[in-house]
Structure formats: C-alpha cells, structure tokens
Amino acid sequence: MGTVYDYIIVGAGSAGCILADRLSASGEHRVLLMEAGGEDKGFWFKLPVGYIKSYFNPQTNWMFYSTPQTHLGGRSLYAPRGKVLGGSGSINAMIYVQGQRQDFDDWQRAGNPGWGFDDVQPYFRKLENHPQGASAGRGEQGRIGITPMKGRTHPICDDYLAACDALGLPRSEDFNGAQFEGSGIYETNIRRGQRSSSSIEYLAPARSRSNLTVMTHTQALRLLYAPGSANSICGVRVRQGDRDFDVQAQREVILSAGAVGSPQLLQCSGIGDGDRLNGLGIAVRQHLPRVGHNLQDHLCASFYYRANRPTLNDEFNSLWGQMRAGLQYLLTRRGPLSMSVNQAGGFFRGSTHQPRANLQLYFNPLSYTIPALPNANLKPEPYSGFLMAFNACRPSSTGQIQITCADACERPLIDPNYLSTAHDQEEVLQAIRLIRRLSGTAPLRNLIKEEVAPGLAIHSDAQMLAYFKDHCGSIYHLCGTCAMGPDAQTSVVDAQLRVHGVQGLRVIDASIFPNITSGNINAPTMMVAEKGADLVLSDKPH
Numbered sequence: 323m324g325t326v327y328d329y330i331i332v333g334a335g336s337a338g339c340i341l342a343d344r345l346s347a348s349g350e351h352r353v354l355l356m357e358a359g360g361e362d363k364g365f366w367f368k369l370p371v372g373y374i375k376s377y378f379n380p381q382t383n384w385m386f387y388s389t390p391q392t393h394l395g396g397r398s399l400y401a402p403r404g405k406v407l408g409g410s411g412s413i414n415a416m417i418y419v420q421g422q423r424q425d426f427d428d429w430q431r432a433g434n435p436g437w438g439f440d441d442v443q444p445y446f447r448k449l450e451n452h453p454q455g456a457s458a459g460r461g462e463q464g465r466i467g468i469t470p471m472k473g474r475t476h477p478i479c480d481d482y483l484a485a486c487d488a489l490g491l492p493r494s495e496d497f498n499g500a501q502f503e504g505s506g507i508y509e510t511n512i513r514r515g516q517r518s519s520s521s522i523e524y525l526a527p528a529r530s531r532s533n534l535t536v537m538t539h540t541q542a543l544r545l546l547y548a549p550g551s552a553n554s555i556c557g558v559r560v561r562q563g564d565r566d567f568d569v570q571a572q573r574e575v576i577l578s579a580g581a582v583g584s585p586q587l588l589q590c591s592g593i594g595d596g597d598r599l600n601g602l603g604i605a606v607r608q609h610l611p612r613v614g615h616n617l618q619d620h621l622c623a624s625f626y627y628r629a630n631r632p633t634l635n636d637e638f639n640s641l642w643g644q645m646r647a648g649l650q651y652l653l654t655r656r657g658p659l660s661m662s663v664n665q666a667g668g669f670f671r672g673s674t675h676q677p678r679a680n681l682q683l684y685f686n687p688l689s690y691t692i693p694a695l696p697n698a699n700l701k702p703e704p705y706s707g708f709l710m711a712f713n714a715c716r717p718s719s720t721g722q723i724q725i726t727c728a729d730a731c732e733r734p735l736i737d738p739n740y741l742s743t744a745h746d747q748e749e750v751l752q753a754i755r756l757i758r759r760l761s762g763t764a765p766l767r768n769l770i771k772e773e774v775a776p777g778l779a780i781h782s783d784a785q786m787l788a789y790f791k792d793h794c795g796s797i798y799h800l801c802g803t804c805a806m807g808p809d810a811q812t813s814v815v816d817a818q819l820r821v822h823g824v825q826g827l828r829v830i831d832a833s834i835f836p837n838i839t840s841g842n843i844n845a846p847t848m849m850v851a852e853k854g855a856d857l858v859l860s861d862k863p864h
C-alpha cells in the first residue's frame with residue numbers, strides 16, 4: 323500500500339487548485355492533488371493573449387471533438403480542455419462573469435438548498451481581488467485578481483457602445499455589479515497584465531506546504547472501493563508514465579476532472595447507467611442513470627466586418643505594431659497584449675417577451691477565424707477588421723458524455739446535441755436580428771466598410787440559421803454532466819456535492835451545474851470550488 327492521504331483531488335483545474343489550497347491550509351489534512359497534464363510554467367501561460375499558443379497544443383490541451391452533430395449538418399465541433407496545472411483556467415480567455423441572479427436561484431429551486439444567489443455571492447466575493455474595492459457584490463481580499471477592461475479598450479469599442487445606446491439598449495456599468503443586463507465592457511481575471519488563474523493564485527503559494535502533494539503527469543484510471551464494501555471509495559488507481567499504482571484516501575476522493583473527465587471516471591468505476599455499464603462489461607457499483615447526461619454549453623457564431631478605421635488587426639499584422647504592443651507590454655504591462663480580445667459586449671433580451679437577458683454578445687476589435695485544422699494558427703484577417711459574436715445565455719439543448727470502454731485513457735464520446743430545440747433555434751435568430759440592428763445604427767454604419775460574413779445577401783431566417791449551423795462553434799463552457807439535485811434518478815450529486823449512494827466521494831467542478839449560467843463559466847466554477855471546500859471541511863467524519 324502506498325502513501326495514505328486524507329483527501330485525494332483528481333484534476334488540478336480551475337476547481338481542483340482551489341480545493342488543494344483550501345483543504346491543505348490548516349495543515350491538519352494530508353492532501354494529494356493529481357493532474358494528467360504538466361506544469362503551467364512559462365511566459366505563454368501568463369501573457370493574456372498567450373492562450374492562442376495552447377489552443378491546438380496537445381501537450382497542454384486534451385483537444386477533444388464532439389460527435390457529429392445532427393442539428394449542425396453532421397459537423398464535429400472542437401472542444402479544447404486544459405491538460406495542465408490550472409486546467410482550462412490556464413488556457414482560457416479570462417472573461418470574468420459571475421452570472422445572473424436567476425441562474426443560481428434556479429439551482430436552488432432544483433432542490434439544492436444553499437445554492438441560491440444570496441448564498442453563493444459571498445463565495446464570489448471570497449474569490450475576488452477587485453481594484454475598485456469591496457461592494458455588495460464584489461470582493462477585494464480574494465486571490466483572483468480582477469482587471470476591468472473599461473478605460474483600456476480599443477477606441478472602436480466606443481462605436482459599439484454608441485450603437486447600443488442608439489437602439490435604446492440599457493448600459494451595464496459592471497456585469498458583476500448592480501445591473502447585469504445591458505451593453506458594457508468585460509472584466510477579466512488578470513492581475514497586473516498577467517493571467518490570474520487558480521493555479522497561479524491558489525496552488526502555487528500552497529505548494530510549499532508539507533501536507534500537500536502535487537503529482538503531475540498522473541492520470542486517474544478508476545476509483546477504488548474499500549474491501550468488503552459495495553460502494554465506499556477508498557482511493558484511486560493511477561497511471562504515471564508506464565507505471566500503474568494505487569493511492570489511498572482515508573476521508574474522501576474528490577473528482578475535479580472537469581465536465582468531461584469527472585463523468586468519465588465515474589462511469590469507468592461502475593457508477594452510471596446500470597444497463598449501459600453492463601453492456602460495456604463494467605461491474606455496476608451504483609446505478610446513477612444521469613451520470614454524463616445534462617451536458618450543456620454555449621454555442622456561438624461570429625459576424626465579420628471590414629472597418630474603415632484601423633483595428634487591432636492593423637496592430638497585430640504589422641511588424642511595427644507588434645513591436646509597439648510588445649514594448650508597451652514589457653514596460654507598462656498594458657496594451658492589447660495585456661487584455662482579452664473579447665473587450666466589449668453585453669447581455670440583452672432577444673424579444674420584449676423575455677423576462678430577463680437571454681443573449682450574450684461580444685464585440686472584438688480584432689477579426690480572426692478559428693481554423694478547422696488543428697495544425698493551423700489563429701491569425702488575424704489581413705485587413706482592418708472586427709467581429710461581433712453571440713450566444714444564448716441559457717440554451718435548452720442538453721447532450722451527454724459516454725464512455726465506450728472501461729479504459730479511462732480512451733476518449734469518451736462528447737455529444738452536446740447542439741441546437742436540438744426550437745427554443746435554441748429561435749434564440750439564434752433573435753441574436754442575429756439584434757446584431758443586424760446594431761450594425762444598422764449610425765455609429766456602426768460609420769465604422770463598417772463591409773459585412774464580410776455572413777454578408778448582406780444572407781438575410782432570411784432560413785439563410786441566417788443555415789449560416790449559423792455551418793459556422794457556429796463551442797465557446798468552451800461544457801458543464802452539467804454530474805448535476806446537483808436531491809434525487810438519484812434525476813441527478814448525480816446532492817447539495818453537499820456527495821455522489822448519491824456512494825460513500826467518500828464528491829464531485830466539485832463545472833460538471834455539478836444543474837443549469838448552465840448566463841455568461842462565461844469560469845467564475846461560477848471557482849465559486850463552486852470555494853463553497854465545495856467549505857462543505858468538505860465542515861463535514862466531520864463520523
């Protein structure tokens with residue numbers, strides 16, 4: 323028998339790094355954090371625009387693809403996932419959005435006491451180190467550095483804001499403040515011009531603790547059951563290089579392997595739909611039919627424009643522009659390299675019947691296409707360009723993650739079942755109509771030389787939907803595959819994040835979302851980890 327730990331955390335992503343810090347902080351518990359990928363060392367992880375380097379890098383990215391999507395003409399969509407300390411939080415675009423009050427109130431209404439917005443807001447505050455100080459909704463003592471991009475954005479973002487004003491859309495001074503709905507400038511989890519991930523801010527300082535062990539390049543293969551017990555977890559079988567061995571947990575194993583990895587490990591360990599597992603020759607330990615189901619994501623498409631004024635394309639496409647941006651970054655930690663390219667945007671109602679914002683927009687002062695081929699580079703278009711992108715806040719399509727064999731090293735099937743409901747198709751049309759109305763206002767008409775794609779020849783609903791189906795992509799917010807709820811028939815974990823019917827096992831990451839939140843989901847995932855750590859620590863062993 324190898325070393326025995328109190329807690330074993332599988333997956334050092336956005337959630338896992340926070341758990342490793344919080345559970346080891348008192349010094350009382352021996353904690354093991356294991357991660358399939360390696361260290362997040364080096365300049366590109368810190369430089370905000372550096373994420374383009376990991377977008378197609380198999381060393382730091384699982385580079386999954388979805389199954390062919392029935393409602394997208396059979397296209398398979400790219401699903402990058404971080405495979406490195408910090409997980410997807412080390413390779414993401416750093417847009418920081420808490421979400422809409424109703425998102426979390428719906429979590430609570432789904433039978434999860436303690437997860438309404440008023441309950442989770444203190445955990446958002448706990449995370450945040452906001453330069454403008456604390457307020458009802460914002461924290462200033464937390465670890466994650468927040469940089470509002472307001473006042474730093476490219477000048478053409480003002481034309482977008484003026485276009486929103488011209489349509490009479492509300493303004494949001496802060497999407498994480500008093501008013502969520504409206505046009506505005508995004509905040510980012512960036513500190514002094516560098517990525518502020520949970521790995522950098524929580525895990526790195528905790529690594530000097532003697533009671534925290536971090537194993538990189540270590541992949542969990544399956545959960546281990548206590549001898550003589552049907553469903554009490556006592557450890558994990560892992561693979562390091564070509565060596566397989568067991569690690570033991572005296573208290574709990576916590577799965578933080580993300581929305582793909584966590585349900586995969588449950589299924590490989592006999593926890594999932596009994597019939598399906600039997601069909602794969604896997605002994606069923608706990609029949610939990612919803613493991614892997616309820617997969618949700620934000621599906622997004624872009625409208626591309628040629629501008630009659632310089633944009634970031636001019637800066638990034640010229641040697642002089644690159645040198646200037648590089649110098650500005652090195653000397654001041656400011657400028658375009660220090661920010662996300664998703665600078666402006668907002669949350670809007672797609673129709674007057676909507677009770678709240680149901681669409682998210684991005685205005686990027688840079689236009690680029692994401693290549694279909696994994697060996698290609700993300701490159702700005704060779705002209706002064708910008709783009710507007712959109713996704714629905716709360717799409718109703720749900721899909722699933724399913725293993726095809728007991729081997730956790732085999733990729734599971736990822737089927738988000740995108741755009742499978744009439745509701746989601748209608749929201750796509752609402753968003754496209756909004757973008758066309760925006761581009762028709764005087765401030766944007768004065769900026770736009772040409773709508774490059776889809777182009778003005780595409781205007782009927784049928785043409786718009788066809789454009790969307792041909793060009794949409796994931797915005798990388800997979801979640802919901804081990805959903806929290808009170809009933810083992812309809813959910814996977816309870817409100818304490820314990821797996822129904824299994825002892826010594828929790829899931830704490832984006833897979834526990836009962837419903838996807840409005841906006842980008844890294845902040846809610848880190849909130850889940852902060853609250854999850856409290857739940858673990860307050861659960862005294864019997």
Ligand SMILES: Cc1cc2nc3c(=O)[nH]c(=O)nc-3n(C[C@H](O)[C@H](O)[C@H](O)COP(=O)(O)OP(=O)(O)OC[C@H]3O[C@@H](n4cnc5c(N)ncnc54)[C@H](O)[C@@H]3O)c2cc1C
Nearest residue numbers: 333335336337358409410414415416417542583832842844
């Ligand atoms: C390209 C990209 C851009 C994004 N942009 C944004 C953004 O701008 N804003 C935002 O809010 N969100 C963004 N997201 C989404 C956000 O980053 C993720 O939703 C969030 O990081 C998920 O956190 P997690 O802890 O659930 O999982 P992850 O952070 O994905 O962590 C899971 C970890 O578990 C490890 N793992 C998996 N299986 C095993 C195993 N068997 N054994 C050991 N380790 C394992 C993985 O390698 C990984 O490190 C983006 C995501 C991507 C990929």
